[in-house]
Structures are given as structure tokens and as C-alpha cells.
Amino acid sequence: LCSLPLQADAATSFLRAARSGNLDKALDHIKNGIDINTSNQNGLNGLHLASKEGHVKMVLGLLHAGIVLETTTKKGNTALHIAALAGQERVVAELVNYGANVNSQSQKGFSPLYMAAQENHLDVVKFLLENGANQSLPTEDGFTPLAVALQQGHENVVALLINYGTKGKVRLPALHIAARNDDTRTAAVLLQNDPNPDVLSKVLKTTETKTGFTPLHIAAHYENLSVAQLLINRGANVNFTPKNGITPLHIASRRGNAMMVRLLLDRGAQIDAMTKDELTPLHCAARNGHVRIIDLLLDLGAPIQAKTKNGLSPIHMAAQGDHMDCVRQLLQYNAEIDDITLDHLTPLHVAAHCGHHRMAKVLLDKGAKANARALVSSSSKCPSISVYWCLVCKCKPNGDELL
Known part of the structure; x- marks a missing residue:
């Protein structure tokens, strides 16, 4: 019985050493018989803590000493999740090189790519994509990495995810790319061959439920009025609602482009549309400081x-x-x-x-x-x-x- 407090103290000391990057002390604890996979009350072990703090030598030392690479916290996060969330690019690289699963999902469906995209860690996003990360994986709420990057306004991450969608086995539809580039000529040709303006990217949907953005969402984000007009004239649904509930009007209101907002409203956009969290376009405009959009929306009810x-x-x-x-x-x-x-x-x-x-x-x-x-x-x-x-x-x- 007397040994239990000593064991607990040793475990705490070991985890503190891992978090602070004190490799010699951590290895001493391992030599003295500490369970290398011991964790705190939230399920974070030494590898999780070292990954969060960016201690590359500690991460490698623990892996060489035999710590389990894919151990998860109580919320289902691996060390790779935690490193990606913290933007620790070097740790992410070492974990992936060591064999970490880049497409592991937490209990709520968060992938390492989603976490990096949410926190605007561009280099981590790029590395994960180059090493097989699947950007079609949605969270349990239907959000993809692109969806959260769009919602948070992380412009460079959005561009990277869309650009990467044109490469490899999973392709972003060309109409989305035309919408991003405000390329009305290409968009018109594409719509002649396939008249569906609400095409969803394979990157942004699953077989079970559609969770993605349409070309009109993309046009609204990039404030590309010409291609937005073309898409609407060809029948694009101005109120298309993916699982997360974000409509083109939400995006335009957050961006603060009055002409885009006016276009969408003139063509039937629902002014009181709600996202999954029940945000309206007015919420989006207010949160981002767009007085002109607030005035426009309120004048229209x-x-x-x-x-x-x-x-x-x-x-x-x-x-x-x-x-x-x-x-x-x-x-x-x-x-x-x-x-x-x-x-x-x-x-x-x-x-x-x-x-x-x-x-x-x-x-x-x-x-x-x-x-x-x-x-x-x-x-x-x-x-x-x-x-x-x-x-x-x-x-x-x-x-x-x-x-």
C-alpha cells in the first residue's frame, strides 16, 4: 500500500519530464520500471505531452523506448492529432515517418488534417496532404477541413485545400476551380457539358450524407461576382444547405461583400437561414465588423x-x-x-x-x-x-x- 503514492509520484514526475523535454530524466524513470504508457487523468501520456510542446528529441526517445504510437486520449486523440493541433510541424513529420495514421479520427471525428486546418497551420496541412491525409473525412457534425477553414477565414489554408483537390486520386470538380478563379468562360463550358451547377466535390461528401460546398459557396468566399451570377443564371441553388448549414449568404456576409450579398438576396437567398449552430447571416456580418452588410440585411428584414x-x-x-x-x-x-x-x-x-x-x-x-x-x-x-x-x-x- 505504501508503494502506491510512490508509484503515483513517479508517474507524475515522468509525465512532467516528458512535457518539459527532459529526456534524461524520462529515460531514468523508464529504467527504474515506470510504465512508459502511463497517462494523466485526461488520458495524455508522455508522447502526447511531448508532441504538444514540440520536443522532437523526447518524441523520438519515447518511441525508441517502446511507447505505443497510436495510443489515444480519452477524447480519442493520438499524438499526431495533438501535434497537428499545436502546429508542431517537425513532430508531425517524425510521427508520420514513424508510421502514425494520418487519417485517424477522434471520438468526434476530428482528423489531424482537420485540426491543423482549423488552427491555420498551413505547413502542417501541406505536409499531411502530401503524406496521404484524406480531406473528405467529415466530423460527426459534418464539417470537413475545407469547411472549417472557410468558416474561420483561413485564406491560405482554403487555397491549399482547394488546389490540392485538383491533384491525385481525389479530384475537386473543375467547376469549383473555375468559381475560385472567377473564370466565367471555363465555367460556361463546363456547364454546357454538365448542366449541374450544384455539383458537390468528392472531397466534400461521403456516400452517406452530403456535407460539401457547391461552386456558389466557393464564388461567395472569393467574392467572385461574375461567376456567381453565371452559376445562379444556370440554376444554382442560392439556398443550398450542406450538413453544417452554411449557405452562400452566410459566407458572403462574413466576407463583407455587399454586391455579393445583394445578388444572393435579389435571387432568393433566405435572409434568416441558420447554420447547425443557428448562426444567421446577420450574426456573421456582426462578428466580422461589416456595418454596411448589417445595414443591408436589416433593411431587408x-x-x-x-x-x-x-x-x-x-x-x-x-x-x-x-x-x-x-x-x-x-x-x-x-x-x-x-x-x-x-x-x-x-x-x-x-x-x-x-x-x-x-x-x-x-x-x-x-x-x-x-x-x-x-x-x-x-x-x-x-x-x-x-x-x-x-x-x-x-x-x-x-x-x-x-x-
């Missing part, structure tokens, strides 16, 4: 009090992004200044937590309640930062939430 699954309204989004002109514009259209989320967080809570002092002053000057209380737990009347942060960042989980 966009619901100003639309709520996400967590109860975030457009004014919460504008406050989070520190977009004071957007907040003023929303208030002019009678947005509720003390609108609350499911946890009773007001825009002022959001501004205060994010450290947006000028935004907080704007809200207070406009009459926001300084004593508003959030209902985070039964024992606290103040908003918990960790709970709040998870709430506001629901559409983009941070690194720790994925581990």
Missing part, C-alpha cells in the same frame, strides 16, 4: 434578435469582436442592449470579459445595465470566465477543448 444555440444575438457578436460601429448600428435598429444568452450574459459581459474597454463605455453610455448578473451556476452570481469563454467560442473550439 433580417431578424435582429436571432439567437444561436447558446443564445448569442448579433449584438453579442459585435461586442465580442469590438466592432463599435456595428453595435451602434444594431442599436439604431432597436437591438436590445441588455439582451441575454442562455446564461444571462449581456453584450456588456462580453465586452468586459474580452477587455474591450471602449466597447464597454459605448454600451454603458447607451444605457446598458452595469449591474447585470449572469446565471452561470447556482452558487455564483458572477460569470465564470471558463464557462463564458466556451460559450462565446462555441463555433471555434480552442485547442484545449479538442484534447
Whole structure:
């Protein structure tokens, strides 16, 4: 019985050595009989921790000492997942060279490529693609690496994924490439041969469920008005909704291109369309600071009090992004200044937590309640930062939430 605390202390010391990159100390523990595959309460072992911190020598030392390469955490992540998420390119390369499965998926369907794409780690994305990563693998929510890169606005990653889709065994349809390049001549020829403007990329769908973007989504992202017009004239569905719920209007609103937004709305785009997380185009415009788009959408009847699954309204989004002109514009259209989320967080809570002092002053000057209380737990009347942060960042989980 007395040896159990000693064993626990040794395991903790070993994991700390792995995380800090102290290879000599880690090897001493292994020589003294420590279980090399021991893990912490979240299932992270020495290889996971060393991979996250980018300790290449430690990673190689543990692998040579016999640690299991594909051991997963409690959330189903391998060391390669963790290295990709952290952007540790050298570690990613060593793990793949050692035989790590580049297409392993976590419990929620995250692949190493998805994690790298989400966090904008361009070099890691490129390396994984060159070593067999399959960008058609969706998460359980139907998001592919391209979908999350588009949603987060990671331009270089989007371009790389689309470009890579034209190579190898899995090909991105030529119409998507024409849409990206605003190449109306090529698009017109392609549509003559195959009149389906809503063709889905094989990269972006599975046999079970369609999860991909159409050429019109791509045109909206790249703000290519000419090819968007052509696609719509040839029958493209302006309200095409993949499993993640992102429509071309969501993308155009996030990008802030008023002409694209106007085109889509004039041709029947649903102004109150919701994504899987119940984001409307107005949410997207507010979060990204596009006053002109907010004005356009509201003039045409966009619901100003639309709520996400967590109860975030457009004014919460504008406050989070520190977009004071957007907040003023929303208030002019009678947005509720003390609108609350499911946890009773007001825009002022959001501004205060994010450290947006000028935004907080704007809200207070406009009459926001300084004593508003959030209902985070039964024992606290103040908003918990960790709970709040998870709430506001629901559409983009941070690194720790994925581990």
C-alpha cells in the first residue's frame, strides 16, 4: 500500500519530464520500471505531452523506448492529432515517418488534417496532404477541413485545400476551380457539358450524407461576382444547405461583400437561414465588423434578435469582436442592449470579459445595465470566465477543448 503514492509520484514526475523535454530524466524513470504508457487523468501520456510542446528529441526517445504510437486520449486523440493541433510541424513529420495514421479520427471525428486546418497551420496541412491525409473525412457534425477553414477565414489554408483537390486520386470538380478563379468562360463550358451547377466535390461528401460546398459557396468566399451570377443564371441553388448549414449568404456576409450579398438576396437567398449552430447571416456580418452588410440585411428584414444555440444575438457578436460601429448600428435598429444568452450574459459581459474597454463605455453610455448578473451556476452570481469563454467560442473550439 505504501508503494502506491510512490508509484503515483513517479508517474507524475515522468509525465512532467516528458512535457518539459527532459529526456534524461524520462529515460531514468523508464529504467527504474515506470510504465512508459502511463497517462494523466485526461488520458495524455508522455508522447502526447511531448508532441504538444514540440520536443522532437523526447518524441523520438519515447518511441525508441517502446511507447505505443497510436495510443489515444480519452477524447480519442493520438499524438499526431495533438501535434497537428499545436502546429508542431517537425513532430508531425517524425510521427508520420514513424508510421502514425494520418487519417485517424477522434471520438468526434476530428482528423489531424482537420485540426491543423482549423488552427491555420498551413505547413502542417501541406505536409499531411502530401503524406496521404484524406480531406473528405467529415466530423460527426459534418464539417470537413475545407469547411472549417472557410468558416474561420483561413485564406491560405482554403487555397491549399482547394488546389490540392485538383491533384491525385481525389479530384475537386473543375467547376469549383473555375468559381475560385472567377473564370466565367471555363465555367460556361463546363456547364454546357454538365448542366449541374450544384455539383458537390468528392472531397466534400461521403456516400452517406452530403456535407460539401457547391461552386456558389466557393464564388461567395472569393467574392467572385461574375461567376456567381453565371452559376445562379444556370440554376444554382442560392439556398443550398450542406450538413453544417452554411449557405452562400452566410459566407458572403462574413466576407463583407455587399454586391455579393445583394445578388444572393435579389435571387432568393433566405435572409434568416441558420447554420447547425443557428448562426444567421446577420450574426456573421456582426462578428466580422461589416456595418454596411448589417445595414443591408436589416433593411431587408433580417431578424435582429436571432439567437444561436447558446443564445448569442448579433449584438453579442459585435461586442465580442469590438466592432463599435456595428453595435451602434444594431442599436439604431432597436437591438436590445441588455439582451441575454442562455446564461444571462449581456453584450456588456462580453465586452468586459474580452477587455474591450471602449466597447464597454459605448454600451454603458447607451444605457446598458452595469449591474447585470449572469446565471452561470447556482452558487455564483458572477460569470465564470471558463464557462463564458466556451460559450462565446462555441463555433471555434480552442485547442484545449479538442484534447
